[in-house]
Amino acid sequence: MSETPDVLILGGGIAGASLGAELAADGAAVTVLEAEDQPGYHATGRSAAHFIECYGPPAVRAFNRATRPFLESPPADFAAHGFLKGRPLVWFAYETGRAALEALTAAESCLSPLPVEEAVRRCPILKPDGIVACSVEETAADIDVAGLHQSYLAKLKRLGGRVVVKARAQAVRREGGCWRVETPAGAYAAPILVNAAGAWAGEVGRMAGLPPIALNPLRRSAALLPAPAYEGFEAWPLMGDIGERFYFKPEAGKLLVSPADEVPVAPHDAYVDDMALAEGLHRFEEGTTVTVERVESSWAGLRTFANDRQPLVGFDEAEGGEGFFWYAGQGGYGIQTSVGMAWNAAAQLQGRPVPEPLAGLGLDRAALDPRRPMPTALGH
Numbered sequence: 506m507s508e509t510p511d512v513l514i515l516g517g518g519i520a521g522a523s524l525g526a527e528l529a530a531d532g533a534a535v536t537v538l539e540a541e542d543q544p545g546y547h548a549t550g551r552s553a554a555h556f557i558e559c560y561g562p563p564a565v566r567a568f569n570r571a572t573r574p575f576l577e578s579p580p581a582d583f584a585a586h587g588f589l590k591g592r593p594l595v596w597f598a599y600e601t602g603r604a605a606l607e608a609l610t611a612a613e614s615c616l617s618p619l620p621v622e623e624a625v626r627r628c629p630i631l632k633p634d635g636i637v638a639c640s641v642e643e644t645a646a647d648i649d650v651a652g653l654h655q656s657y658l659a660k661l662k663r664l665g666g667r668v669v670v671k672a673r674a675q676a677v678r679r680e681g682g683c684w685r686v687e688t689p690a691g692a693y694a695a696p697i698l699v700n701a702a703g704a705w706a707g708e709v710g711r712m713a714g715l716p717p718i719a720l721n722p723l724r725r726s727a728a729l730l731p732a733p734a735y736e737g738f739e740a741w742p743l744m745g746d747i748g749e750r751f752y753f754k755p756e757a758g759k760l761l762v763s764p765a766d767e768v769p770v771a772p773h774d775a776y777v778d779d780m781a782l783a784e785g786l787h788r789f790e791e792g793t794t795v796t797v798e799r800v801e802s803s804w805a806g807l808r809t810f811a812n813d814r815q816p817l818v819g820f821d822e823a824e825g826g827e828g829f830f831w832y833a834g835q836g837g838y839g840i841q842t843s844v845g846m847a848w849n850a851a852a853q854l855q856g857r858p859v860p861e862p863l864a865g866l867g868l869d870r871a872a873l874d875p876r877r878p879m880p881t882a883l884g885h
């Protein structure tokens with residue numbers, strides 16, 4: 506075993522890449538071990554790529570807010586361009602979703618009520634039938650996910666960090682003050698181990714011999730349909746049913762539709778369940794004027810949540826958890842929170858308090874503690 510970095514990170518998705526880069530910027534020697542032959546193969550490469558500021562539980566919203574300015578205008582040595590392209594989000598509610606949308610709109614300054622006719626004017630395939638309320642987040646955006654992820658990996662490598670692919674951790678144990686990780690690409694050890702293994706984070710915790718923490722990988726599917734023949738189609742908003750029955754938006758000249766499904770599954774290389782997709786496309790057809798004649802491509806990915814749907818960030822205080830840092834449960838927000846989450850976690854790993862602007866946004870690390878009291882089942 507020749508590797509003795511300060512920190513080993515398991516997982517090279519957006520979580521591992523962004524935290525690794527921030528730690529390297531602080532002078533730490535970092536090695537990222539990625540199971541697949543390319544980082545970004547799992548959730549990070551399968552997202553719908555939106556930035557929605559008013560989406561997610563409280564800590565997630567603080568991370569969204571902290572992340573936005575960086576994505577809009579990153580430092581020149583990180584990227585030549587910003588990663589956001591404006592695309593407003595229009596939420597629409599049927600009777601069952603009315604109270605939820607009204608409460609959300611009242612609570613969030615980034616949302617404003619929108620007349621139903623205006624929502625239909627902005628997206629003419631939306632059928633107004635049954636829609637009782639709409640709201641708009643004008644500052645929502647598409648994220649260049651691949652660009653962001655690659656920029657983090659480049660920063661990590663520029664600062665001396667390593668990314669080892671085809672290096673799935675198969676055994677993890679504490680030995681001589683270090684975490685020792687066996688992989689097909691060799692054995693690695695470091696005093697600190699970051700668990701950024703996405704859907705597999707629960708499995709990694711168990712492999713390390715720690716008491717289990719409930720993490721729920723939930724499958725979500727998406728499909729690309731041919732673009733409807735409307736002038737100005739590319740500028741349509743992201744349109745979302747507040748009841749999370751489906752959402753859709755233009756995507757590279759096609760129409761991306763997701764059934765917004767959340768099916769609990771074991772961690773795996775996710776694939777589309779044809780029935781779930783067909784049901785979701787049926788809901789989309791009922792809510793729009795589109796008849797789906799052809800699906801051009803489809804995919805699925807895993808959004809992984811703790812039972813309270815807030816991320817897990819912090820050292821494990823359970824017996825045997827010394828030096829084991831959880832960085833998991835990013836759920837459906839791991840891209841749009843990545844920058845702020847990495848700033849906070851890098852500071853935490855080095856014993857520093859919550860950095861600005863997160864401290865000013867009220868971020869409470871206790872709410873992210875991996876051993877915090879948790880509901881016994883996954884909440885909504």
Ligand SMILES: Cc1cc2nc3c(=O)[nH]c(=O)nc-3n(C[C@H](O)[C@H](O)[C@H](O)COP(=O)(O)OP(=O)(O)OC[C@H]3O[C@@H](n4cnc5c(N)ncnc54)[C@H](O)[C@@H]3O)c2cc1C
Nearest residue numbers: 516518519520540548549553554555674703806839840841
């Ligand atoms: C359909 C869909 C739509 C989404 N839309 C959005 C969106 O619009 N906006 C947003 O912000 N988020 C969105 N998300 C969520 C976002 O994609 C995730 O929160 C984010 O990608 C999680 O990043 P990660 O690095 O934790 O996980 P991953 O990208 O899954 O990375 C984890 C990595 O760990 C590796 N790994 C696993 N086990 C081991 C091991 N034993 N050893 C070494 N490596 C291991 C895996 O190979 C993987 O590469 C969406 C997700 C899906 C599925």
